Amino acid sequence: MRQLRPTDLKRLHREWNRRSAARIALLLDGVQSPFNVGAITRTAAAYRVEHLYLCGQTPPPTMAKAAKVALGTERYLSWSHSERGAEAVGKARDDGLFVIGLELADGATPLHAIEAPPDVCLAVGNEDHGLPPGTLDACDAVAFLPMTGRVGSLNVATATAIALYELRRREWTGDSALLDLSAPGDP
Numbered sequence: 001m002r003q004l005r006p007t008d009l010k011r012l013h014r015e016w017n018r019r020s021a022a023r024i025a026l027l028l029d030g031v032q033s034p035f036n037v038g039a040i041t042r043t044a045a046a047y048r049v050e051h052l053y054l055c056g057q058t059p060p061p062t063m064a065k066a067a068k069v070a071l072g073t074e075r076y077l078s079w080s081h082s083e084r085g086a087e088a089v090g091k092a093r094d095d096g097l098f099v100i101g102l103e104l105a106d107g108a109t110p111l112h113a114i115e116a117p118p119d120v121c122l123a124v125g126n127e128d129h130g131l132p133p134g135t136l137d138a139c140d141a142v143a144f145l146p147m148t149g150r151v152g153s154l155n156v157a158t159a160t161a162i163a164l165y166e167l168r169r170r171e172w173t174g175d176s177a178l179l180d181l182s183a184p185g186d187p
Contacts, residue, residue, distance in 0.1 A: 038069025
């Protein structure tokens, strides 16, 4: 076994890109650390996130500290800013996305079991306080990442990375939890 050479690596990524038709976006509500924003940006670019909806005090990916962690990957994403998360949820919905809040909350469903259409926007919140109540209430569904260790929560950038992988994995494996919720005959 050997590491892939640049040409082989491009071929590998091209193959997985062909398998990825779903649209994914991220909503960052109050993610205050530019280092977390940079890490999320880099992961988002790796999983072909199409747009970042930034809310509240979330810095843009071009802020120096965020850009340092993102390593230039911000150029692969578009983003917009809203004052409030509920407003950004509305914009994501207007863009044809089903919004899933990622939060440890009553009534949340494990992300792997969420029933959702393929095109989704994943909403994540502040490092200490999570998603604000107004944003959480505006989401179409709320999910959490099950954990089995002695730690009860993850860094927001790490949780976002795991959740993005899970959304793509479901698409790649044809997982039945991804449902086409359009009415019969809709395009």
